[in-house]
Amino acid sequence: MSKCKYPILFLIVFVLGINNIFAQTASAVVTESLSLDDQRKFDYYFYNAMNSKSIEQYGATYDYLQYCMKIDSTNASVLFELGNFFNSIQNKDEAYTYYKKAANYDPDNFYYNMALAASYAERQEYKDAAAIYQKLINLNTSKIELYMYLSEVYRLDGDLNNSIQALNDLERTMGMNEKITIQKFKLYSALNDKKKAYAEVQKYIDKYPQEIRYYILLGNLYLQDGKTKEAYVALTKAKSIDPEDPYLITSMANYYQTIDDQPKAEAELRAALFSAKTDIDTKIGILSQYIGILQQNKQDLAPANALLDSLMIEFPQEAKFNLLYGNLLMVQDKKKEANFQYRVYAESDPTNPVGWEQLLQSTDVDSIDALIDVCKSAIVYLPEEPLFYFYLSVGEYQKKEFKQALQTLNRGIGFAENNPRLLSEFYGQKGSIYYELKQQDSAFIEFDKSLKYNPQNLGVLNNYSYYLSLTHKDLDRAENMSSITIKAEPTNPTYLDTYGWILFMQGAYTTAKIYLENAVKYSEEKEKEISAEVLEHYGDVLYMTDDKENAVIYWQKAKEKGSESKTLDKKIETKTFIAPNPIK
Known part of the structure; x- marks a missing residue:
C-alpha cells in the first residue's frame, strides 16, 4: 500500500x-x-x-x-x-x-x-461595492459605518479624492474624530499633499491645546515622514504638558532611535519601564510599541531583548514579560528560547490557553513527544479546550498510535460543536485514522462529515481524493475534489502529485505528466524532501508516455527513498509498468 x-x-x-x-x-x-x-x-x-x-x-x-x-x-x-x-x-x-x-x-x-x-x-469589484454603499447612505444618513466602508472601497479602487470626500461627509455627520483624521492624513500623504495632511492634525491641537496626545500624534507623523526637527518640536511641547506620559516616552525613544542616539533612546525607555509609578500593563504596552517601531524601521531588535532581560530580573514574578519575550524571540526565529519563555508563562497561569497555544507554536515540529506533553499538560487545566485534543491526536497519529488517537478525538470533539472549521479538522483527522486502521468505509464517512462543515478543507480534499484513487473508484469525484486543492495552492507538491495521479488513473497520461513533473519541480524548488510516492508516480507516467529509460531511473529513486510499494521491485526488475491493485 x-x-x-x-x-x-x-x-x-x-x-x-x-x-x-x-x-x-x-x-x-x-x-x-x-x-x-x-x-x-x-x-x-x-x-x-x-x-x-x-x-x-x-x-x-x-x-x-x-x-x-x-x-x-x-x-x-x-x-x-x-x-x-x-x-x-x-x-x-x-x-x-x-x-x-x-x-x-x-x-x-x-x-x-x-x-x-x-x-x-x-x-475587488470596488465600483459595484461603492454604488451599493452610496445607495445605502442615501437611505440611512445616520449610519456612520457606511461612510467608512465607502471611503475604504474608494481607496482600494485608487480613487483617493472620493475616499477623502466620504470621510469629510462622515465628519459633518458625527463631528471630529481622531481615526478619521489619521485616515485623511494618510490619504492626503498618498496624494502628496502634505500641507493638508498636517492641517488635519493641527486642527485638533488648535481646538485642544493642552491635550498631550495630539502633540504626540503630530510628532510621530513627522517622524514617519522623516521630519526629525519638526518631530522634536512637537514632542518637546508634549513633554511640557506631561513628561511622564508613557506614550510620549515611547515616542521620544523612537525619535532618538531615528537620529541614531541609542543611549538616549534607552534612557527614555528605562525611565518609564523601571519606574514604580508605571504599572505592568503600561510597561508591556510601552515595550510592545517600541518593538513594533523597531520592526517597522527594520532595526536591530537586540535593545528590546536587553530591556526584557533586565525587566525579568527586576520583576521576576511578572510572567507577562515572559510572554512578550517569547513573542519577540519568535520574531527572531529563536524558537527554542521562545519555547522556554512560553513554558514559564503557561505554568504561571495554567488556565489561560494563550500560554499553551504559544507553546504549541514554538515546539519543534520533529519533537512529537514534546507536542504530546504540551497537549496533555494543557488538557489537565483546560479540559474543555478542543484544540489541545486535536493536536494531541495529531501527535499520537504520527507515532502510529491510531486507536489512542481516535479515542483522543472522540474525547475532544464534543467541545468543538460551536466551531465548524475546527469540527471539519476533527472529522478529517478521524477519517485519516480509520483509513490507517483499514476501515475504508468509515474513513470516507468521516471525510464526508468533514467537508460538510468546511467544503474548502484542502487537507481533507487531498486525502479523500487520493484514497478514492487507490480504490480505482469514483475517479471523477476524486478529480473534482483534487482540482480544488491545486486551484488554491498551484505550487503545492503534494496536491500536484495527487491530482496528477488521479489523471493517470483516468488514463490522461499527457496531462498527468505535466502535474507530476511540477510536483517534482516544486519539491526541489522549495527544498522539500521529495516523497517516494511522487518519484514512483513520476516514473509511472514517464513509462506511459514512452520515456521508459527515465521511468526506471525514477523508480530506482523511489526505492532509495524507502518506498513501501508492493509493485516497485517488480517494475524495476522487468522495466515494465505494473498497475497497482485496487485497495479494498
Whole structure:
C-alpha cells in the first residue's frame, strides 16, 4: 500500500464560528405564490433552520435551508442565510452568488445589500461595492459605518479624492474624530499633499491645546515622514504638558532611535519601564510599541531583548514579560528560547490557553513527544479546550498510535460543536485514522462529515481524493475534489502529485505528466524532501508516455527513498509498468 498522505504536524486551525453579521429585522418570512401546504412546510423548515443556527448546529441549519430552497428558491431570507453559511466556511464564490440573489429579490433590504457590498469588495469589484454603499447612505444618513466602508472601497479602487470626500461627509455627520483624521492624513500623504495632511492634525491641537496626545500624534507623523526637527518640536511641547506620559516616552525613544542616539533612546525607555509609578500593563504596552517601531524601521531588535532581560530580573514574578519575550524571540526565529519563555508563562497561569497555544507554536515540529506533553499538560487545566485534543491526536497519529488517537478525538470533539472549521479538522483527522486502521468505509464517512462543515478543507480534499484513487473508484469525484486543492495552492507538491495521479488513473497520461513533473519541480524548488510516492508516480507516467529509460531511473529513486510499494521491485526488475491493485 502507498503511504497515506496527511496534513503537516503544525497545520494552522483557523477558529472561525458562523456569525450572522447582519442580523435580520423581520420576525417572519413571507413567501408569495405558495399553496397553504407548501407555506406550512416552508415555515416549519425555516423555523428549524433558524433554531439550529441559534444553538450552533450548522450542519442541520444547512440541511433545513436546502429543504426551504426546494419549496421556494426565490425567497430572499433563505438565500441570505445560505450566503452567510458559505461565507462562514470561506466559500466566497458561493456566498457571493447567494447574497446577489437575495439582494435582487429584495433590493431595499439593508442587510442583504451590506452583505453583497462586502462580497463585491472581496472580489475587488470596488465600483459595484461603492454604488451599493452610496445607495445605502442615501437611505440611512445616520449610519456612520457606511461612510467608512465607502471611503475604504474608494481607496482600494485608487480613487483617493472620493475616499477623502466620504470621510469629510462622515465628519459633518458625527463631528471630529481622531481615526478619521489619521485616515485623511494618510490619504492626503498618498496624494502628496502634505500641507493638508498636517492641517488635519493641527486642527485638533488648535481646538485642544493642552491635550498631550495630539502633540504626540503630530510628532510621530513627522517622524514617519522623516521630519526629525519638526518631530522634536512637537514632542518637546508634549513633554511640557506631561513628561511622564508613557506614550510620549515611547515616542521620544523612537525619535532618538531615528537620529541614531541609542543611549538616549534607552534612557527614555528605562525611565518609564523601571519606574514604580508605571504599572505592568503600561510597561508591556510601552515595550510592545517600541518593538513594533523597531520592526517597522527594520532595526536591530537586540535593545528590546536587553530591556526584557533586565525587566525579568527586576520583576521576576511578572510572567507577562515572559510572554512578550517569547513573542519577540519568535520574531527572531529563536524558537527554542521562545519555547522556554512560553513554558514559564503557561505554568504561571495554567488556565489561560494563550500560554499553551504559544507553546504549541514554538515546539519543534520533529519533537512529537514534546507536542504530546504540551497537549496533555494543557488538557489537565483546560479540559474543555478542543484544540489541545486535536493536536494531541495529531501527535499520537504520527507515532502510529491510531486507536489512542481516535479515542483522543472522540474525547475532544464534543467541545468543538460551536466551531465548524475546527469540527471539519476533527472529522478529517478521524477519517485519516480509520483509513490507517483499514476501515475504508468509515474513513470516507468521516471525510464526508468533514467537508460538510468546511467544503474548502484542502487537507481533507487531498486525502479523500487520493484514497478514492487507490480504490480505482469514483475517479471523477476524486478529480473534482483534487482540482480544488491545486486551484488554491498551484505550487503545492503534494496536491500536484495527487491530482496528477488521479489523471493517470483516468488514463490522461499527457496531462498527468505535466502535474507530476511540477510536483517534482516544486519539491526541489522549495527544498522539500521529495516523497517516494511522487518519484514512483513520476516514473509511472514517464513509462506511459514512452520515456521508459527515465521511468526506471525514477523508480530506482523511489526505492532509495524507502518506498513501501508492493509493485516497485517488480517494475524495476522487468522495466515494465505494473498497475497497482485496487485497495479494498
